[in-house]
Amino acid sequence: MQRKASAAAETTAPARAFIASLPKTEIHLHIEGLVSVDSIWSLIKKHRLDLGIGSKEELKKRFHVTSLTEFIDLFINIIQACFLTEDDLTYLVDDTRHYLSRNNIRYAEIFFAPTKLIKNGLDFDRMVDRLDEGANQLRSEGIDVRYIVDVSRGFGLENAMRNLDLILAHPTPNVIGLGLGGAEQTGPAKDYEAVFEKARAAGLKVVAHAGEDVGPASIWDTIDILGAQRIGHGISAIQDEKLMTELTSRRIPLEICPTSNLFTQKYAKTLAEHPIRAFFDHGMYVTINTDDPTLFGVDLNDEYARLLESGIFTVDELLTILKNGVYATFLPKKRQNEIWNEIAAVVKKSDFAATLPK
Ligand SMILES: [Zn+2]
Numbered sequence: 001m002q003r004k005a006s007a008a009a010e011t012t013a014p015a016r017a018f019i020a021s022l023p024k025t026e027i028h029l030h031i032e033g034l035v036s037v038d039s040i041w042s043l044i045k046k047h048r049l050d051l052g053i054g055s056k057e058e059l060k061k062r063f064h065v066t067s068l069t070e071f072i073d074l075f076i077n078i079i080q081a082c083f084l085t086e087d088d089l090t091y092l093v094d095d096t097r098h099y100l101s102r103n104n105i106r107y108a109e110i111f112f113a114p115t116k117l118i119k120n121g122l123d124f125d126r127m128v129d130r131l132d133e134g135a136n137q138l139r140s141e142g143i144d145v146r147y148i149v150d151v152s153r154g155f156g157l158e159n160a161m162r163n164l165d166l167i168l169a170h171p172t173p174n175v176i177g178l179g180l181g182g183a184e185q186t187g188p189a190k191d192y193e194a195v196f197e198k199a200r201a202a203g204l205k206v207v208a209h210a211g212e213d214v215g216p217a218s219i220w221d222t223i224d225i226l227g228a229q230r231i232g233h234g235i236s237a238i239q240d241e242k243l244m245t246e247l248t249s250r251r252i253p254l255e256i257c258p259t260s261n262l263f264t265q266k267y268a269k270t271l272a273e274h275p276i277r278a279f280f281d282h283g284m285y286v287t288i289n290t291d292d293p294t295l296f297g298v299d300l301n302d303e304y305a306r307l308l309e310s311g312i313f314t315v316d317e318l319l320t321i322l323k324n325g326v327y328a329t330f331l332p333k334k335r336q337n338e339i340w341n342e343i344a345a346v347v348k349k350s351d352f353a354a355t356l357p358k
Contacts, residue, residue, distance in 0.1 A: 012309055018352040019304045019318075023343050025325045026100075026108045026289050026300055028232055028255035030150065030181075031092050032079050033292025034099045034110075037063050039091035043082035051078055065295060068264065074295065080116040086126040093134030099293060100143050103300040106339050107329060111150035111179055114166075115159055124166040128175060135174040146330070148177040148207060151195070153187025160195045168202055176330055177205030180226070184214040189221040189228075196226040205229055205330045207255075213266050216240035223252060230255055230328060235267045237284075238275035244282050253285040253328035258307065259298040260291035277312050280321070287325040315353045319343075 041056045043049070053059050062078060065071040083089065100108055112131060114124055135145050149167055151160035160180070167175055178199040180192055189208060196206050209232035210222040216236050220243060222228045234254040237243045247254070256276050261268050268274040279286050288303050290296065304322070307313045313321070326340045347353055 012305075014352055014355075015308055015315075016301065016305050018315075018350055019308070020104060020301050021350065022304075022322065022346055023104055023106045023339065024300060024322060025329055025339060026103075026105050027230070027253075027287060027325065027329055028111075028257055028289035028291055029108055030111045030113070030292050031096060031147075032075060032113065033290075033295050034095055035079055035092060035294060036095045036098070037294070039095055040079060040082055043084075043088055043091065046088075047082065047084050049082060051081065053078070063294065064297070065263075071263070071295060075292075076116060080113075081120070083117050083122065084120055086122055086130050089127060089130040089134070093131070093138065095294075096134070096145060097138055097141070097143060099299075100138075100145070105143070105300060106342070107144040107331065107335075109146050109148055109176070109329060111181065112147045113150040113152060113181065114163060115152060115155050124163075125170045128170055128172060132172045132174050146174055146176045148179045148205070149175060150179045150181045151192075152182030153180065153184065153192075154182040156187070157191055157195065160192055161198075164195055164199055164204075167204070177207060179206075179232070180208035180210075180222075180228075181232070182209075184210065184212060184218055189218060190225045193225050196228070200227055207232060209233060211236035212261070213264060216243045219243060219247075223247070223250070228252075229330075233257060233261065235261055235275050238267060238278060244279070244284060247285070248283045251285050253287055253324065254279065255289050255328075256286050257289045257291035258303055259296045263296055271306060271310050271312065274312075276307070280313070280317065285324055285328065286321055287328050288321055289325075319347060319353075 037060050041059050044051060062074055065074055114127060118124060131147055138145055149163055151163050164178060189210060199206050206228055207230045208222045208226055208228040211219040212233035216239050219231060219234055219237055222231060230253045232255045237247060258271060258274055261274060276286055290298055290300050290303055293299055304318055308318055323340055326336050
């Protein structure tokens with residue numbers, strides 16, 4: 001047993017090192033989901049918040065969520081409850097820096113959900129200014145980020161429209177789009193048609209979570225009614241061959257987050273059961289992302305490594321998916337090419353890829 005375990009570790013370590021060495025992009029990532037325990041603990045102390053959490057150790061335990069209820073409680077009642085001034089957003093920018101550098105991510109499109117923070121008393125324009133300064137600072141350090149404002153189905157159409165109007169009244173090149181999130185069960189995509197139509201007309205990029213917790217009809221609505229340019233998750237498409245073909249022929253990227261999907265336990269109970277392989281074989285435009293890395297205890301490096309170690313994808317196939325991740329961004333083609341060329345140069349220099357079976 002001992003020898004077997006160490007042999008596995010030997011084959012794993014070079015694979016992990018190779019994955020870590022690759023520059024990457026990430027396109028489905030929530031800024032509140034990458035916040036560190038340290039930041040939240042600092043904010044609890046700063047604002048002397050009484051959240052029933054007496055120590056950092058206790059907070060750390062709360063971050064180890066094991067059910068959707070615990071996840072939502074942590075997200076809304078602890079994480080989002082700690083941001084009470086615009087200055088607090090500095091913590092998010094710092095955590096973004098750490099997460100992206102740790103995973104060698106050159107460029108990320110990150111969701112930011114303002115609604116709860118506005119309810120906490122923060123001002124939208126000042127929040128955007130802080131995040132804007134943060135993005136400019138990170139860019140000067142070689143880390144490129146853009147934000148997508150995430151409106152939750154849980155807060156309804158009027159709130160979504162209000163958020164859109166706020167974005168349009170305070171534009172910045174760092175805020176590039178609008179995303180629909182929240183529980184699919186509570187808010188069908190079609191309810192948000194007017195918001196998406198207005199966002200598209202204003203030149204914003206539009207994406208939506210769909211097919212994460214609800215069947216294929218939710219994805220159909222998202223592409224046909226909302227005109228979403230990318231689908232968050234989209235894994236219930238596995239139940240609808242016609243939809244899979246449609247997504248393939250329209251080249252609509254799927255922002256797949258394997259660990260998050262296993263956490264939800266809706267359309268895959270194990271990684272081996274995850275439809276990502278079937279999607280890939282069908283020719284669909286799949287990308288790999290983390291969704292909420294701190295909350296799921298996963299890094300983007302881990303997501304790639306697990307798919308390789310489990311034998312679901314070969315190195316070459318993972319590189320194809322990594323490339324998809326670059327070209328599914330909303331960056332101009334020229335910048336996408338630059339990032340891909342940088343990745344290709346790292347692959348060329350590494351002799352690791354050649355050591356694994358194709
Ligand atoms: Zn998400």
